[in-house]
Amino acid sequence: MSPIKIGLVGVGKIARDQHLPVIAANPDYELVAVASRNATLDGVDSYGSLDALLDARPEIEAVALCTPPQGRHALARHALERGRHVLLEKPPGATLAEVHDLVALAKEKGLALLATWHSRYAPAVEPARAWLAGRTLTSVTVSWKEDVRHWHPGQDWIWQPGGLGVFDPGINALSIITHILPRALVLKAATLEFPANRQAPIAAQLDFRDLSGVPVRAEFDWRQTGPQSWDIVVETTDGTLTLNRGGAAMSIDGVPHLEEPEAEYANLYALFSRLVRERQVDVDLAPLSHVADAFLCGHRVMVEDFHD
Template identity: 55%
Template sequence: MSAQPTPLAIVGVGKIARDQHIPTIAASDAFTLAATVTRHNTLPDVPNYGSIAELVAGQPKVRAIAICTPPRGRIALIRDAVAHGLDILLEKPPAATVTEAEAIVAAIAGSDSVLHVTWHSREAAAVEPARAWLQDRRIARVTVSWREDVRVWHPGQEWIWEPGIGVFDPGINALSILTRILPHPLSLARATLAFPANKAAPIAADLVLDDGTDAAIAVGFDFDQRGPQTWDIAIQTDDGVLTLTAGGSAMAVDGVTQAVPDEPEYARLYARFAELIATRQSDTDLQPFRLVADAYLLGVRREVAAFDWNG
């Protein structure tokens, strides 16, 4: 007899919850959407609560939550969830600051809760095949081009321009893939950040990363890309060129398309969460987030034209 799906609540019902989490949970055998915790954007026919404490009181069978709120202030949600013994899936980015992200990880340590700090792009179909292909090859050059239009992916969402976010909201997806597939740890060598005159977060960034070898690693992010959107990584090795396209969903070697699993990344993300719950283990990797923080520490700032949502 198969196990019953775990009742789960979504905390924060915004665009990412509607676009990805809700349909993924609906198609999952491991989870069922039992409730929401949100002050806005409630769902029809799904009970909603104003806090995690109210959720637990009203839905005692709920044993897991997916936190999909904007990153600022998540530590309070984590502490409430831990106090009530809930397992937690945390949408990226994990927090607004490294200090808060580390406090989130510390809150889990010694508790009975499971925490999955998610990087959904790591679950893209070609990421694990790429990682396996690169293991025994010497890397000479890595070029990342991650360019999309904020107007399309975050229409009118002013929180995306809070300090520390901006272009790094999509850009951290590329960093999460790099830190997974490259065989050596990465550090930031230098960065240039382009800030609109009227915003507190960058709209573009260029990073140079160091993996402790002589590999040249150049990363380019743009949040003002008109026309085709690109999420591409090219890796030149001593045994061919690996390319990841479509955000890590497709892979080629020397221009020849490679077979990859046919499964959506959020389905894989929730399958991973189910596995962590079953084994009572947490996944709390913060490497991509630390690289973003380092970019703010070392980045040379330049001002560009003011951003216009209708521009």
Template identity: 55%
Template sequence: MTKLRLAIVGFGKIATTRHVPAIAASPDVELVAVVDPKAKSPDVPNFASLDALLLDGPDIDAVTLCTPPQVRSAQARLALAAGKHVMLEKPPGATVSEIAPLVAVAQAAKKTLFATWHSRCAPAVEPARKLLAERTIKSVTIIWKEDVRVWHPGQDWIFAPGGFGVFDPGINALSILTRILPRPVFVTRAELGFPANREAPIVVEMEMADATGLSIRTEFDFRQTGPQTWDIRIETDRGRLVLSGGGAKMSDGGNGVVDAMKEEYPTLYRDFVALTSKGECDVDLAPLQIVADAFLLGRRRTVEAFEF
């Protein structure tokens, strides 16, 4: 089988620590170029822009867009117009409505548009989904708190309009939630704390429900220091089910069921290769829609100014 020749666009932390190792571990994908105006790879040709790559670069079959969400839509349109498959880091874009036109372009060209949700590939997610399908769910609590200075050091774009703020990690929790619950969920209340000097929230409290009235309470915070918390706690008719470590571990009624490390990004690339072989798209916008509704419905309050 011929390898998928791929370029990474946006060569920041997530690209270097997650995508590059995943590509290196994949027998079906080859990294042949990097696009970034500043960061460089010592291993493949580097280009300052996607236009430059498409004009003068090596032949590629696909691109992975690891740039901030504010610019991904334009880059995806450019890549699709050039006949390339496109993988989108999460979140897939800065808005919900910009994605549907990209799907239409990809489908017309029989190219793949893959909106990835890496946390859905964590090892406890599918076991949790199967267990919950057989239970009555009474309530859900999500506690997702991390240190932005550790995970996004100096990255001011994350607090700019369209940068998502604390929803950037929080959407990982929402991607798991919308995968493991049996019914769609929607926002009923939200309170978003914006630093006095920033344009995206640093702390969010949100309540959701489903059509049966299931209570879902969510706390996101980008100011956590020390141990980081990525937990989803689910009360059921057969006891408490807890996903921790961002979906790496699952405890069922105090009994450890899953406690393993699974490489999320190699799974994404296996799925991407399979999709490109058929020219199919995989674009689930449920997590992004929840974030959009939180901004639409949520009450805004001002909190202490934030500096990296």
């Protein structure tokens, strides 16, 4: 089959770090052009908007949207209405209603739509899911703590309504635990810490129970300095499973079982290629639903101002 002709919208850090190298390395794709309001890409045709890109390059079959979530619904809807398959960076939208709308439209048009929970494709996630299947869980602890100044320098959109704040990385942890745990989760309590000068939280503590009553505690913090921590510990009656490095490494009772290089986006684009060929939709809203529940039910605490 001929390569999928793809356009990329939003030429920011995540696009340059992940999407562009993976597209270039995958023979299933041909990068035709990019669109950005204030960035270009050497050696590739660049346009100032999605509309301009699609008007100028009608051969484009699919678009990858790497823009902030607040404006993504309008872009995705426009691309679908113009007959293009769509890949959505995480989170797939600023609200659940937006994403439900995109799912309905993609199915109506017979087009592919992928909500990319990239952390689910870390190398140890599927082995962890397989090990936990059929076992009796007793508790789950998640610690997802990193330095926002390192990962999002000068990015104001993450602090605005719809930008999610600390849930921008925290939703990665939620995407993993909703995939590997045998039973669905229900949020019971949450505390969200908001800097007094910001519209999104800088830290959060979430307490879930799974449908059999197992406690699941998640702590997210954007004020971490020094080593960053992306860890999930699952206690079972058969031993303790630990995922480290965001799902790149797994151990059982402290004994390493797997540690491999990161290949999350390569796996995502392989999946998107299949979805495009089959014109299918793959959109799991569980991680975003838990974030929405935290904003709905969480206790809000004001903390000191944050300055980048």
